Amino acid sequence: MEKNKLNIKEFLDRDEQKDLLRLLTAGSVDDGKSTLIGRLLYDSKKLYEDQLDALERDSKRVGNAGAGEIDYALLLDGLKAEREQGITIDVAYRYFSTNKRKFIIADTPGHEQYTRNMITGGSTANLAIILVDARTGVITQTKRHTFLVSLLGIKHVVLAINKMDLVDYSQEVFDSIVEDYKSFVTRLDIPDIKPIPISALKGDNVVERSENMAWYNGESLLEFLENVHIGADYNYEDFRYPVQYVLRPNLDFRGFSGKVSSGIIKKGDEVMALPSGKKSKVKGIHTYEGEINEAFPPMSVTLTLEDEIDISRGEMIVKPENQPSIDRHFEAMLVWMDEEAMDPKKHFFIKHTTNVTKARIDDIRYKVNVNTLEQSKADHFELNEIGRVVITTNKPLLFDSYKKNKSTGAFILIDPMTNNTCAVGMIIEKLNNKDLPSRINDINRERAQQGESLVSTREREERLGQKGQTLWITGLAGSGKRELAYVLERRLFDEGKTVVVLEGSMVRAGLSNELDFTSTDIAENLRRVAHVCNILNAQGVITVCAFRSPDESIREQVRDIIGKERFTLIYMDESLEDCKKCDEDLYRKAEEGLIDDVPGVDTKYDVPQDADYKIKKSNFEAIEELIRRI
Amino acid sequence: MSDYNLSHLRQLEAESIHIIREVAAEFENPVMLYSIGKDSSVMVRLAEKAFAPGKVPFPLMHIDSKWKFKEMIDFREKYAKEHGWTLIVEYNKEAFEEGVGPFSHGSKVHTDLMKTQALLAALKKHGFDAAFGGARRDEEKSRAKERIYSFRDKFQQWDPKNQRPELWDIYNAKVNKGESIRVFPLSNWTELDIWQYIRLENIPIVPLYYAKERLVTEYEGTKILVDDDRMPKEFVDKAKMEMVRFRTLGCYPLTGAISSEAATIEEIVEEMMTTTKSERSTRVIDFDQEASMEQKKREGYF
Numbered sequence: 001m002e003k004n005k006l007n008i009k010e011f012l013d014r015d016e017q018k019d020l021l022r023l024l025t026a027g028s029v030d031d032g033k034s035t036l037i038g039r040l041l042y043d044s045k046k047l048y049e050d051q052l053d054a055l056e057r058d059s060k061r062v063g064n065a066g067a068g069e070i071d072y073a074l075l076l077d078g079l080k081a082e083r084e085q086g087i088t089i090d091v092a093y094r095y096f097s098t099n100k101r102k103f104i105i106a107d108t109p110g111h112e113q114y115t116r117n118m119i120t121g122g123s124t125a126n127l128a129i130i131l132v133d134a135r136t137g138v139i140t141q142t143k144r145h146t147f148l149v150s151l152l153g154i155k156h157v158v159l160a161i162n163k164m165d166l167v168d169y170s171q172e173v174f175d176s177i178v179e180d181y182k183s184f185v186t187r188l189d190i191p192d193i194k195p196i197p198i199s200a201l202k203g204d205n206v207v208e209r210s211e212n213m214a215w216y217n218g219e220s221l222l223e224f225l226e227n228v229h230i231g232a233d234y235n236y237e238d239f240r241y242p243v244q245y246v247l248r249p250n251l252d253f254r255g256f257s258g259k260v261s262s263g264i265i266k267k268g269d270e271v272m273a274l275p276s277g278k279k280s281k282v283k284g285i286h287t288y289e290g291e292i293n294e295a296f297p298p299m300s301v302t303l304t305l306e307d308e309i310d311i312s313r314g315e316m317i318v319k320p321e322n323q324p325s326i327d328r329h330f331e332a333m334l335v336w337m338d339e340e341a342m343d344p345k346k347h348f349f350i351k352h353t354t355n356v357t358k359a360r361i362d363d364i365r366y367k368v369n370v371n372t373l374e375q376s377k378a379d380h381f382e383l384n385e386i387g388r389v390v391i392t393t394n395k396p397l398l399f400d401s402y403k404k405n406k407s408t409g410a411f412i413l414i415d416p417m418t419n420n421t422c423a424v425g426m427i428i429e430k431l432n433n434k435d436l437p438s439r440i441n442d443i444n445r446e447r448a449q450q451g452e453s454l455v456s457t458r459e460r461e462e463r464l465g466q467k468g469q470t471l472w473i474t475g476l477a478g479s480g481k482r483e484l485a486y487v488l489e490r491r492l493f494d495e496g497k498t499v500v501v502l503e504g505s506m507v508r509a510g511l512s513n514e515l516d517f518t519s520t521d522i523a524e525n526l527r528r529v530a531h532v533c534n535i536l537n538a539q540g541v542i543t544v545c546a547f548r549s550p551d552e553s554i555r556e557q558v559r560d561i562i563g564k565e566r567f568t569l570i571y572m573d574e575s576l577e578d579c580k581k582c583d584e585d586l587y588r589k590a591e592e593g594l595i596d597d598v599p600g601v602d603t604k605y606d607v608p609q610d611a612d613y614k615i616k617k618s619n620f621e622a623i624e625e626l627i628r629r630i
Numbered sequence: 631m632s633d634y635n636l637s638h639l640r641q642l643e644a645e646s647i648h649i650i651r652e653v654a655a656e657f658e659n660p661v662m663l664y665s666i667g668k669d670s671s672v673m674v675r676l677a678e679k680a681f682a683p684g685k686v687p688f689p690l691m692h693i694d695s696k697w698k699f700k701e702m703i704d705f706r707e708k709y710a711k712e713h714g715w716t717l718i719v720e721y722n723k724e725a726f727e728e729g730v731g732p733f734s735h736g737s738k739v740h741t742d743l744m745k746t747q748a749l750l751a752a753l754k755k756h757g758f759d760a761a762f763g764g765a766r767r768d769e770e771k772s773r774a775k776e777r778i779y780s781f782r783d784k785f786q787q788w789d790p791k792n793q794r795p796e797l798w799d800i801y802n803a804k805v806n807k808g809e810s811i812r813v814f815p816l817s818n819w820t821e822l823d824i825w826q827y828i829r830l831e832n833i834p835i836v837p838l839y840y841a842k843e844r845l846v847t848e849y850e851g852t853k854i855l856v857d858d859d860r861m862p863k864e865f866v867d868k869a870k871m872e873m874v875r876f877r878t879l880g881c882y883p884l885t886g887a888i889s890s891e892a893a894t895i896e897e898i899v900e901e902m903m904t905t906t907k908s909e910r911s912t913r914v915i916d917f918d919q920e921a922s923m924e925q926k927k928r929e930g931y932f
Contacts, residue, residue, distance in 0.1 A: 008900040016826050020638035090793070092774040093767045095820045102638040104818055116795060123797035231635050245651045249684030257680070259648045259799070264634065288679035296634040300647035300680070313655055337795045351800050354655070410798045419804040421794045465806075496807045 015099065021230060022104045024122040024154065026145040027131030032162050036131065036200035037094060037107055040222065043207040044096045091121040100226040110141055115370060115384040116337045118148055119424065123410070126230045127156040129221075134167045134197070138180045144370045146181075150188035151333060151386070151426065153406055155233055157193045160221060164213065165199040171215040187373070189403075192228075196221050234297045238400065239263025239271075240324060240408050241317040242353035247302055255286055255302040256311055261353070261407035263319070265303070266294040272320040273311045274398050279320055280307040297407075314355040316398045324398045324408055331365070331428045333402075334389045336381035338415065338422035344380050347459065348422065350393055352411035357395040359413065364389050381423075388428070402426035417462055460540035466497050466630070468537035470562050474549045474608060475572025476600050478583030480617035481546035484572065487620055488544050491627050500536060502529055503546040517597045523554050530561035537566050542630070550599035552606040568626070571611035576600045578617075639827055646673075646815040647680040648799060649778060650762070653813050654680070654687050656803035657760040660813075661718070663749075664690040666702045667879045668835050669764035671709075672824055673816055675833050677762075678713065689716035691761075693752060695744035696726050697881035699857055705836045720752035732883040733862055740881070750786050759805060762813045768820045779803070780812045788812075821902065829895045839898065841875040841890040852886030877902075 027033035094105040106121030108114065110131075122128060128149045132142055149157060159181055167173045178195045185193060196205055197216055204210035207222045219227065240261040247255035265271070269282045285292050286302040295301045303317065311317070318324065336342055342361070350359035367378040367387030378387060402409030413423040448454055461467055471488060473481045485501045492499040508515070512528055515521040526549055533543045549555050559567045579600070580587045590598035599605035615622050636644065653660050662677060664670050677686045692706060710717040722730075725743040732740040753761060767774050777796045782788060794802050805811060816824075828835060838855075845856045847869035856869045861883070874887035875898075892898045 008896045012826060012829060012896060012899060016639055016830055017637050019635055020641045090775045090790075093818065094774065095768045095818070097820070097822065102820075102823070120795045120797055124799075234634070236634060244648070245655045245681075247681060247684045253683065255684070257651055259644065286683065288682040298641060298644050298648075299636065300644040300651070302682075349804065351802065353800075354652075406798065410800060412795075412797060412800050412802060414802055414804050419802070419806065421796070421802045424795065424797050494807075 018097075018099070018101055019230075020102050020104065021127060021225060021228070022106070022125050023225065024106045024108065024118070024125035024128040024149070025131070026108060026118055026122075026128060026149070027110045027141075031110065031131040031133055032200045033107075033110065033131050036129075036160065036162065036198070036206065037105060039200055039203060039206050040103075040105075041094060041096050043203070044098055044222070091117050098222065098226055103225065110145065112141075112144065112370065113384065115144075115148065115386075116335065118145065119152065119335050119337070122149060122152040122154060123424075125152070125154050126233055127158065127225070127228060128154045129158045129160050132159060132161050132177060132181075134161050134163045134173055134177065137173075137177045138184065140371045142181070143184060143373070146185060146188060146190070147368075147370055147373060150190050151335075153402060153426070155191050156228055156230070157190050158221065158224060159193060159195040161195060161197050162200055164197045164204060165202050169197070169204075169210075169212045171213070174216075194218075194224055194228075196224065235262035235405050236264055236296065237262070238322050238324075238405060239265055239269075239317075239319045240400070240405065241265065241303065242355075242398075242408075243311055243313055243315050243317065244354050246312060253304065254308070255304050256317065257300070257302045258317075258354070259300045260295050260297045262297055262405050263322075264294060264296045267291075270320060271303075271305070271317050272323070273309050274316045274318055274323065275326055275396060276309070276311070276315070278307075278309045280305040280309055282306075314353075316353065318398075324400045324405075326396050326398055328393045328396045329362075329390070330397070330399065331388060331390050332411070332425040333386065333428065334361075334381065334413075334423050334425045335386045336383055336423050338418075338420055339383055340415070340418070340422070341382045342380040342423070345459075346462065347416065349414040349416055350391070350397075350411050351414065352397050352399065353408060355395070355397060357393050357397070359391050359393045362390040362392050389425075391425070399427050401429040403429070417465060457538050457540065460538075464498050464540040466540060466542060467566075468540040469542055469566040469568065469630070470533040470537060471542070471544045471568050471570060471626070472549070472555070472558065472562075473544070473546045473570045473572060474555060474611075476550075476574065476576060476579045476605055477548060477586055477598060478579035478581075479572035479574040480582070481548070481572050483617070484570070484615060484620065484623070485544045485546035488623060488627075491623070492542060492544075492630065495627065495630075497542055497630065498540070499542040499544060501544045501546070502532065504548070517595075519551075519597065519603070522597070523551075523557075526554055526558055527561070530558040533562050537562065548599055548605075550603065550605040552608065555606075555608065568612045569608060569610065570613045570615055570626075571608050573614040573616055639823060639830060642819055642823060643676065643679070643827070645799070645818065646676045649801070649813065649815040650677050650680040652801055652803070653760050653762065653811075656801075657811075659756070659758050660688045660760040660762065661691045661753075661756065661758040662686075662688060662762040663764075664692045664706070664717075665764060665879070666692065666698070666706050666836060667764065668824055668828060668839060669766065669816055669819075671833050671835050672819070672827055673762065673764045674709075674713075674715075675831060676815060685714060689718050691718040691720065691752060691756075691758075693745060693749045694719050694721040695740070695748070695881050696721055697731055697740070697744070697860075697883060699836070699838055699855065699879060699882045699885075701838050702836050702879055705834075709834065718752075718756070720748060720755070722748035722751065731860065732881060733860070737884050740884075744881075753786065753810065759810045760813055761810065762815060764816050765814050766819050766821070766824075767814075767817050776814065776817070778814055778817050780814065781805070782810050782812060784808045786810065822899070825895060825899050825902065829899075836879060838876045838879055841873055841893045841897075843871050844874050844887065845869050846872050846874055846887050849883060853888070854885065855882050855887060857882040 025033055025037060092107045094107055096103050106125060108118045108121040130145050161174055161177055174197045197213055198205040198221055200206060204212050205220045207220055209220045240263060241258050242261060243256045243258050245257040247257050267282055267285055271282055272279050283304045283306045285295050344361050347358050347360050349356055364378050365388040366375040367385050368375055370386060400408045409427040411425050412421050415422040473484055475481050482503050485503055489499050489501045507529055512525045515525050529545060536543050589595050590601040597603055613626055722744050730740060730743050765773055777793050779801045781794055846853045847856055847865040849865055856866055873891060875890040875892060876885060876887055890901060892901045
C-alpha cells in the first residue's frame with residue numbers, strides 16, 4: 001500500500017508536467033471519422049464503464065454498426081436532435097489523455113455546408129487529421145479540407161488513409177493516394193504532412209502498430225500525436241501584448257493585465273505602448289503567486305511599468321524595435337459564417353485582439369471555390385463562402401499578418417442588428433495603402449458637396465436597431481392622449497429604442513408659439529409637427545405624437561407628409577361624457593363660450609375609420625401588441 | 631526555445647484567466663455562480679488569480695436549494711469570508727415555504743423549482759448580464775458542443791441549434807438589453823485536470839470529497855447521507871455508518887455517496903483512474919428523463 005501511494009504521487013508529479021495538443025478532425029460519417037475518434041477515446045481508456053453501458057443501450061435503438069459490434073460513433077453525437085438525424089452538425093470537443101500528452105479534439109462534420117464548423121474547430125488547432133477513404137482516394141472533400149487547414153495556418157497534417165482493411169492492406173493503394181495528395185498540396189502552405197495507413201474499425205495503426213501492414217514502418221496515429229513537436233509553432237519573436245484589463249487595486253499599483261500573444265517579455269525590457277508610442281520599461285511581471293522574471297505565450301500575466309503611462313483596454317504593449325502595423329485599412333481572407341448573406345453596404349462591428357470598433361467592406365477582390373481553389377468575381381458572400389476582401393475600420397487596428405502571428409492577425413465581424421458572429425477573417429500581409437480601394441471616393445465627395453448625406457436612413461436605422469416611424473395619437477380633449485404618449489415613450493425606451501414625444505403644449509411653447517387655435521392655425525401647427533416627424537423618422541428616430549387632430553383631412557395630410565409606411569394612427573376611444581369628466585374645466589369654459597374650437601362642443605371630431613389601434617384609458621395593456629410589433 | 635513550454639495545466643489556467651478577464655472587461659454586471667463543488671472551487675481560484683494583486687471585480691452567487699449538505703454551507707461561509715469575496719445567496723422563497731423538497735416532490739420538481747427557477751429569478755433580480763459557471767465539456771454529452779460564451783435569450787434559454795461561432799480566443803460579447811451570456815471558463819478542463827490542479831495549487835475543497843465514516847442510507851438506488859432531520863423516518867431507520875465519499879456535491883438527497891477509502895487527493899485520483907463509474911452517474915437528476923441534461927439546459931439550468 002505504501003509503495004502504491006508513492007506511485008500515484010510520482011504519477012501525478014509527472015502527469016502535471018505533460019503538454020497539450022489541440023487537434024481538428026475533418027471528415028464525414030462515411031469516412032469513419034467518428035469511429036476513429038471513438039476508438040482513440042476508447043482505446044486510450046478514457047471511457048469509463050458506465051459510459052460504455054449507456055452506449056450499448058443506445059446502439060440497440062439507433063446504432064448503425066453491425067449486430068454485436070460497438071458503434072464507436074455513438075459516443076460522440078451529443079445532442080438529441082442530431083442523434084435522431086444520424087449526423088454531427090456542430091463542433092464538439094472531446095478530451096483524452098495519455099501519459100505523454102493531453103489532447104483536445106475539435107470534432108467537425110465534413111460536408112461542404114459545414115465549412116464554417118470546420119473553420120471554427122480548426123481555429124485553435126495545432127494539428128489536423130484529414131481522413132481519406134482508401135477505396136476512393138483523394139476526392140473533392142479532401143482538397144477542400146486541406147485548403148481550409150492551410151487557410152487557418154495549421155502547420156501539421158496527418159493524412160489518415162482509412163479503411164485499409166477494405167483494400168487488402170495494399171501498399172500500392174496507399175502509395176498512390178499519398179502521391180496524389182502530395183502533388184495537390186504543393187500549391188498550399190502546410191509544412192508538415194504525415195500519411196498513416198489505418199483501419200479505424202479494426203484498430204490497425206490507430207493505437208498499436210498493425211501486423212496487417214508490415215510494409216509500413218512508421219508510427220501509429222496515437223504515437224505520432226504523442227510525439228509531434230509543436231513547441232516551435234508559437235511565435236516567440238514578436239512581442240505582442242494586447243491589454244485586456246487595467247488593474248488598480250490601490251494608488252501605488254497600476255497593472256496592465258493580458259495574455260502574451262506572442263514573443264517573450266522580461267523584467268527590465270524596454271517597451272512601447274501603442275498607439276500612443278510612449279516608451280517605458282517593464283517594472284514587474286505579476287501573477288497570483290508573486291512576481292516572475294519572464295513571460296511567454298500563452299501566459300496570462302499583469303505587467304507594471306516604470307513610468308506612469310496611461311494605457312487602456314484595446315491598446316497594445318510591444319517592443320520599440322518590433323512593432324505591428326497600425327492602420328484602418330487592410331486586406332484579409334474572409335469566411336462568411338452567417339445564414340444571412342453578406343450585405344456589403346452594412347457596417348459591422350469588428351473584434352480584433354481586445355479591440356472593438358466599426359468596420360466596412362470596401363471591396364471584394366475575389367471569392368475562392370473551396371473545391372477547385374479557382375478564384376472568381378463576387379459582389380457578396382453567402383454562408384460558407386470564402387474570399388479576399390479589403391476592410392476599413394473606424395479606429396486604427398494594431399495587427400500583423402495572420403501567417404506571421406495568428407493572435408494579432410485574426411478577427412471576427414459582428415452583425416450590428418443580430419449581434420451574430422457573421423464572418424471571421426485572417427489579415428493578409430499589409431499592402432501599400434494607396435493600392436487599396438476605399439469607399440470614401442471621389443463620387444462620395446461630389447455627393448457631399450451637393451448637399452447629399454453620405455449616411456443613409458437604412459444605415460442609421462441599423463445602428464439604432466429600429467425603424468424610424470411615427471405613432472400618432474388622436475382623440476378628444478381629456479381622452480388620455482398625452483398620458484399614453486409618455487407611457488409609450490417609457491416602454492419603448494426600456495426596450496432599447498430611441499424615441500421622442502411631441503405633444504400640444506410642448507410644440508405650442510416654442511416651434512408654433514405664434515399660432516392661434518383657429519382651424520387654419522391648427523392645420524399649420526400639425527403641418528409643422530408632421531415635418532419634424534419626417535426629419536426625425538429619416539434619422540431612424542421613433543416619434544410619438546399626441547394631438548387632438550380632429551379633422552380627417554388634416555390627419556390624411558399629416559400621414560402623407562410622414563409617409564404611409566412610417567405612420568401608425570392610434571385612436572383614443574373614449575366617449576365625450578367620459579372626457580368631460582377628466583377635463584371639467586375646459587369643457588365648462590367651452591360650453592359657456594369662453595373658449596372656441598373645442599372638438600365635440602363647438603367643432604366636430606371625425607372619429608377615424610382607419611385607426612390602426614383603438615385604445616381605452618382603462619386598458620393601456622393593449623399597447624403591448626403595438627410595442628412588440630415595433 | 632524549447633524551455634518556453636507550458637504544461638497542459640498552465641495552458642488551461644492561462645486560457646481560463648483570459649476568459650474571466652474578457653468578461654469582466656466587456657460586461658456591465660457579471661456574477662460568478664458558486665456551487666461550492668470542486669469545479670467551482672477551481673473557478674473561484676482562477677478568478678482570484680486573474681485579478682491578483684487586486685480584488686475580483688464581481689460577486690459570487692450561490693443558489694441555495696435549501697437541501698445542500700450542511701458542510702457545504704459552512705465551507706461557503708468560511709471561504710467567502712477568508713478570501714474577501716462579496717457573496718450573494720438566493721433561494722426560491724415561495725417554493726421553500728411551500729415545503730418543496732426532493733423527498734416530497736421528487737427530483738424533477740425540486741430541481742426545477744429550487745435550482746432552475748431560483749437561478750433564473752436571481753439573475754433577473756440582480757440584472758446580471760453575464761454569469762460564470764463551472765461546467766466542463768467532458769462532463770456530459772450535451773455539453774460537448776456548448777460554447778465558452780453561451781448566449782441566452784430574453785427568457786434565459788439556450789438554443790443548441792443557433793449558437794454563435796466561436797473562434798481563436800476572440801469572444802463575441804454583444805448582447806441586447808435583457809439578453810445575457812453564461813460563461814464557462816473551465817470548458818476545456820477534464821475531471822482529472824481539476825483534481826491535478828487542486829493538488830498542485832492546494833485549493834481548499836469541501837471535506838465531503840474525502841472518505842470518512844458517515845451515516846448513510848439507501849434511497850432510489852443510491853447511497854445518501856443522513857444530513858438533517860427532514861429525511862423520512864423509514865430511511866433514517868435503515869441508516870448505518872459506512873466509509874464513503876462524494877464525487878460530486880449537490881442536494882444531499884440527490885447526491886449518491888460511493889464506498890471509498892480515498893482520504894487524500896492522491897488516493898482520490900488513484901480511485902478515479904481505476905474506477906468504473908463516471909462522475910455525473912452519482913447524480914439522480916441526470917437520469918430522470920432521456921437527454922435530460924440537454925432539456926434542463928434549454929430551460930435555463932446550467
